[in-house]
Amino acid sequence: MPPKKPSFKKASDRIRQGVEAAIRDGSLLPGDPVDEFALASQHGVSRTPVREALMLLKAQGLLSSLPRGGMIVAKMDLQQLLSLWELLAEMEAIAVRLACERMTQEELLSLCDLHKRSEAFAAQEDIIGWQESNAHFHEIIYKAARNPYLRQEALRLRAQIGAYRRHAFGAIGRIQSSYEQHADIVAAMMKRDAQGASAAMLRHLQPAHDAASLNNLILNIPREMLAS
Numbered sequence: 308m309p310p311k312k313p314s315f316k317k318a319s320d321r322i323r324q325g326v327e328a329a330i331r332d333g334s335l336l337p338g339d340p341v342d343e344f345a346l347a348s349q350h351g352v353s354r355t356p357v358r359e360a361l362m363l364l365k366a367q368g369l370l371s372s373l374p375r376g377g378m379i380v381a382k383m384d385l386q387q388l389l390s391l392w393e394l395l396a397e398m399e400a401i402a403v404r405l406a407c408e409r410m411t412q413e414e415l416l417s418l419c420d421l422h423k424r425s426e427a428f429a430a431q432e433d434i435i436g437w438q439e440s441n442a443h444f445h446e447i448i449y450k451a452a453r454n455p456y457l458r459q460e461a462l463r464l465r466a467q468i469g470a471y472r473r474h475a476f477g478a479i480g481r482i483q484s485s486y487e488q489h490a491d492i493v494a495a496m497m498k499r500d501a502q503g504a505s506a507a508m509l510r511h512l513q514p515a516h517d518a519a520s521l522n523n524l525i526l527n528i529p530r531e532m533l534a535s
Contacts, residue, residue: 319357335380337382338379385525385533408501428482475514489511
C-alpha cells in the first residue's frame, strides 16, 4: 500500500516550522525576502499552503509584507526589541521555575552533563558549538517544564530577536560569562531551588546590566536590521 501523501495542513505547518527555524538560527535575517516559489518547490506543494504558512508567520510578527507584494523577515525598532527581550527573559524564568519543580532526576542529570560538556566550547570561545549547546540546554528546561505552550512562545520570541541577540552578544558578555551564568542556573536547580533558578535565569537573559552595557548592545546591532 503506497504511503499517504502529506495533508494540506501538515504541509503548511511544515513550511511554517521550517521558516521559523531558519529565522531562529540566523539563516534568514531581518529584512531578508522570503521566496514563495522556492518554498513551494522545496516542499513539493502549490503556493497555497506556502501562503497560509507565511500569513501565520506574519500574524506572529515574524514576517512583514512589502508594499508591492511579497514578504520579508520582520525588522523591529529598539523599543520593540528591548520589550520582547524583556518578555523572553520573564518567560524563560517561568520555564526554569516550573522545570525545577517538575523535572525528573534523569532530566536534571542530563542538564548537568550537558553543562559540563559545554565548558570546552566556553574555554575555546567556540561560538557555533556554544550556540548548539545553549539551544539544547534551554530545550531540556522547556521539556522539563511540562508546558508545551510556554515552549512554543519562548521559541517564537527567540526566533524574533535571535539575530539581534547574536549581533549584540559581544556587547553583553562573552561565551565564558554565559557559561558561568548557566552554572548559577544549574546549581540552583540541583538544590531544587525554583526561585533561585528563576532569578539566575532572569540575570542570564536580561538585555543589559547597566547603561554602559545597554549602549554597547545598541551599537553592536547593524542599522540595516532595525526598522526605520
